[in-house]
Amino acid sequence: MALSKETVLQIIACHAKGMTVREIAKKAGLEAAQVEVCLQDHGKKPIYNKAKQDEAGKRKKALITDEQKEEVHRLAEEGRTQDYIAKKVGIAPASVSRILNANKEKEPASAATDTSSMDIKQIESSGTVSASKYTIAVRKSQAQRALDITKNILKDIYEYMNESEQRAFDLGEAFGRLCTAIEEEEDENTQT
Numbered sequence: 001m002a003l004s005k006e007t008v009l010q011i012i013a014c015h016a017k018g019m020t021v022r023e024i025a026k027k028a029g030l031e032a033a034q035v036e037v038c039l040q041d042h043g044k045k046p047i048y049n050k051a052k053q054d055e056a057g058k059r060k061k062a063l064i065t066d067e068q069k070e071e072v073h074r075l076a077e078e079g080r081t082q083d084y085i086a087k088k089v090g091i092a093p094a095s096v097s098r099i100l101n102a103n104k105e106k107e108p109a110s111a112a113t114d115t116s117s118m119d120i121k122q123i124e125s126s127g128t129v130s131a132s133k134y135t136i137a138v139r140k141s142q143a144q145r146a147l148d149i150t151k152n153i154l155k156d157i158y159e160y161m162n163e164s165e166q167r168a169f170d171l172g173e174a175f176g177r178l179c180t181a182i183e184e185e186e187d188e189n190t191q192t
Contacts, residue, residue, distance in 0.1 A: 003030075003038055011038050021046045022090035033087035048091045064091055064099070072099045079149030084156050 003011075007028055014024040021039070025032045036046045049064065068089050075085045082100070086093040158169060 003034065008038055008042070011035055012042060012044065015039055015044050015047065018047065020090060021048055025090070031088075032090040033084075036087055048086075048095070064095055069099050072096055076100055079145075079152040081153065081156060 007030075010028055011024055014027060019027070021032045021035045024030075025035045028035065039046045068091060071089050072085055072091075075088060076082075080088070082093055082096045086096045089096070158166060161169060
């Protein structure tokens, strides 16, 4: 959706006053990503956090709030990309990377320890189980996680499509469902 000329001028004026992307978005009633894109389109460098100054007037790093860090982790768990997270939270992409990597050093890899799948829990609680059943359950859990991440990435892409691109995408999705239904019906007919 294109922004009105008045909105663009408001964004640029707020940026000139030193307002952050989040502050501008809140004031203009927009998403942080829209403000960021507008600023970049007009040759302005988005401000993610206001720089603090110490007593001597030297620039200090802006602090990222605990709420922002929690939002970063929540969006990452949903499988969102780091660029999407940075735009949504209103911080620099490098900050998103630092926040996510700080936890990686403290926690084991999720793929190696993921036991959220019901199948895995059932296998573990049943006592003795073959290694192949456990491996299959782990692979199924990993495949589901990959599918969830892919769905979220497609949602992100869909968000940035214009209206005609979204209609074409929806049409392709509906066609795919129709083809799947036809194939399933043919499979049922051949089995009976």
